[in-house]
């Protein structure tokens with residue numbers, strides 16, 4: 059190993075001049091760069107002795123007297139076995155050293171932790187033997203500290219999000235419990251009211267049977283009876299809508315349902331009602347099975363509501379078409395009519411509870427404005443949704459999108 063005893067090479071890098079020629083532009087450039095670059099630059103010989111340094115190193119390094127300083131004995135190069143990499147490079151085993159280097163405060167805990175980007179390359183004599191190496195160290199401490207702070211902040215943020223999620227989860231649990239209680243209360247109240255109404259209805263019928271009702275009284279009797287039935291129906295609908303969305307499927311019985319049979323049954327049942335206005339109901343059947351997992355009572359209720367609406371909001375001699383169409387992983391139940399249609403203003407609201415469009419006509423038709431809210435609710439409890447398109451005086455098309463099977467229903 060060569061000892062660093064040559065005075066000639068103990069000089070600041072960039073001090074070299076080409077003898078007798080003065081300073082060339084490239085020399086001046088080198089000088090400017092070497093004096094001002096904010097990177098520690100040193101050269102070492104093949105024995106690990108520092109042979110020259112730049113100004114930045116002189117001003118910032120802990121090593122004040124670099125003459126005869128051997129990097130292999132320096133604490134900076136002990137960390138992470140950096141010295142081993144240099145030895146390998148100087149023996150030709152490694153072409154280049156490229157490292158992210160962490161330098162801890164000294165043993166007395168003095169100074170600050172520093173982070174460096176290190177690049178070292180060997181240089182060779184004219185015969186191709188490694189003579190030494192040029193080593194560069196860029197102080198990267200600020201960037202690393204900022205990055206670490208960011209990582210720390212991110213961790214704190216993640217913890218906070220986790221904490222908030224937990225809190226939300228608990229609030230949600232409480233809310234679900236309250237909703238569950240609310241729906242039990244609604245179901246109980248609705249049941250009590252309906253029982254009372256049934257008694258009133260039966261009593262009324264008994265009075266009607268036992269007494270000869272005059273024409274005026276007969277009208278009154280019919281009014282009371284109709285209203286009792288209407289309120290009773292409303293209570294049933296409200297009880298259904300009060301069911302919380304969670305847990306619905308736990309209580310609902312899902313089975314394999316053929317949508318074409320469902321359409322055939324509902325249309326058959328409602329043809330008598332449609333006949334009063336001479337309306338035709340056509341079941342367009344493509345002859346292909348359309349089976350989904352669902353609750354038969356609820357789907358019957360959904361389709362009945364849609365077809366009843368198509369009859370109610372239709373003109374004399376009108377038409378209604380009902381069919382199933384296949385979509386990806388789903389079936390679409392379509393109910394189309396050539397009836398009154400719905401105005402653009404009313405269309406966004408018709409699925410809201412108690413919303414009734416075209417007030418003047420509706421008063422004549424009767425209804426509570428709950429039918430479509432129930433349809434929406436049933437479509438959603440099947441993992442699907444309901445859509446509508448309509449044009450006043452032309453007609454309306456309702457499409458119920460029902461997945462073939464969803465998480466809570468099985469084939």
Ligand SMILES: Nc1ncnc2c1ncn2[C@@H]1O[C@H](COP(=O)(O)OP(=O)(O)OP(=O)(O)O)[C@@H](O)[C@H]1O
Nearest residue numbers: 367368371399408414415425426427428429430454
């Ligand atoms: N096929 C249709 N054609 C035209 N208007 C419709 C049609 N279906 C629904 N509507 C409008 O949407 C409103 C809401 O319908 P929804 O079925 O929810 O209530 P409703 O029929 O008034 O009462 P009910 O609770 O007895 O069903 C209706 O009042 C009506 O104005």
Ligand SMILES: [Mg+2]
Nearest residue numbers: 367425429430
């Ligand atoms: Mg309706």
